[in-house]
Amino acid sequence: MGKKKRSKKAETSPSGEVAAGKLKRKVYEAELEVLQGELVAMQEWVRATGAKICIVFEGRDTAGKGGTIKRITERVSPRTFRVVALAAPTEREKSQMYIQRYIKHFPGAGEVVIFDRSWYNRAGVEPVMGFCTPEQTERFLDEVPAVEKAMVESGIQVVKYWLEVSADEQTRRLTSRIDDPRKIWKLSELDLKSYSRWYDYSRARDEMLANTDTSWAPWFIAHTDDKKRGRLNIISHLLSQVPYEKIERPAVKLPRRQAARGYVEPDLPLRHIPEPY
Numbered sequence: 643m644g645k646k647k648r649s650k651k652a653e654t655s656p657s658g659e660v661a662a663g664k665l666k667r668k669v670y671e672a673e674l675e676v677l678q679g680e681l682v683a684m685q686e687w688v689r690a691t692g693a694k695i696c697i698v699f700e701g702r703d704t705a706g707k708g709g710t711i712k713r714i715t716e717r718v719s720p721r722t723f724r725v726v727a728l729a730a731p732t733e734r735e736k737s738q739m740y741i742q743r744y745i746k747h748f749p750g751a752g753e754v755v756i757f758d759r760s761w762y763n764r765a766g767v768e769p770v771m772g773f774c775t776p777e778q779t780e781r782f783l784d785e786v787p788a789v790e791k792a793m794v795e796s797g798i799q800v801v802k803y804w805l806e807v808s809a810d811e812q813t814r815r816l817t818s819r820i821d822d823p824r825k826i827w828k829l830s831e832l833d834l835k836s837y838s839r840w841y842d843y844s845r846a847r848d849e850m851l852a853n854t855d856t857s858w859a860p861w862f863i864a865h866t867d868d869k870k871r872g873r874l875n876i877i878s879h880l881l882s883q884v885p886y887e888k889i890e891r892p893a894v895k896l897p898r899r900q901a902a903r904g905y906v907e908p909d910l911p912l913r914h915i916p917e918p919y
Contacts, residue, residue: 670870677877678717685718685754687886692751694798695884698760701805702843703833704815706866710805710873711756714880724749727758740764740782741789749798761786765850770842771835783853790859800859801883803876804847809840811867 688695699707715723726747735743741761749755759767764782768774790800807815816837819825836843855861862879866872 665868665870665874667870670874673874674713674877677874677881678713680881681714681718681877683888684881684884684886685722686889686891687884688754689722689752690889693884693886694749694751694796695754696749696793696798696800697754697756697880698762698800698802699756699758699805700760700762700766700803701864701866702807702812703836704812705805705807706869706872707758707805709869710866710876711758713873714756714877722752723754723756725756725758726760740778741786748793761789762850762854765854766843766846767832767836770839770846771832783850786854787856787859790854790856794858799884801880802859802861804851804861804863805866805872805876806863807865808867812837812840 687693699711701707711725715725724747726744728743728747731743744757744761747755747757761782764774764779765786769776769779793800816829816833819829851861864872864876864879
């Protein structure tokens, strides 16, 4: 594949203002607009070439996985960018090979699949919360590099992110959810239980990274105490990992709209939404 071409504006991003100090909203939004334009360019390349991209997001609770994924996907097509966030396994799924329920969601040609938590539950939340045995976790850590190698050999590009947040910032974010009706749904009973197990999660993370950071599917660590800066850094890094090129598109011109030819809007007894704003 040829060297990726980036717009002149994108080449200057992030700007000097992003590099240090508290990120101002206007700067953040300007940088995000540029990066989202590049994500659209990446999308068109994925469609045109039949590329298969699999992006894994893992990390501590409140580290910003959902917000980052939202910014990645909000300006691209859901037909190309697909987000997978699986619920707890059913009894049937529990009887299957552990990674089996994830395999059916892997990308086909021309797709980008984003896992909002993934098969790495077996290396994090499950052992910490006692949902699996130590032997099951050990077997998973032994086997998953080979599975990911098979993915890569089949033509899937695997990009894995671990989002890291400090203990103090995690406390602040969880506390902010308690009395906010917009965020209370994010505060589950499991979140409360896992909050006290910071160092158990740290040990599980360290073992996971040590065993599954490979040359074909490496881990990338993103520090996200500053959510805005973290999102920009992750999106910029993702764009640098995918060897996309700008796809030339023909100039777009709207066609002339047809004549009414006597059409009149009917006076039907429809219920219209009130417009209080």
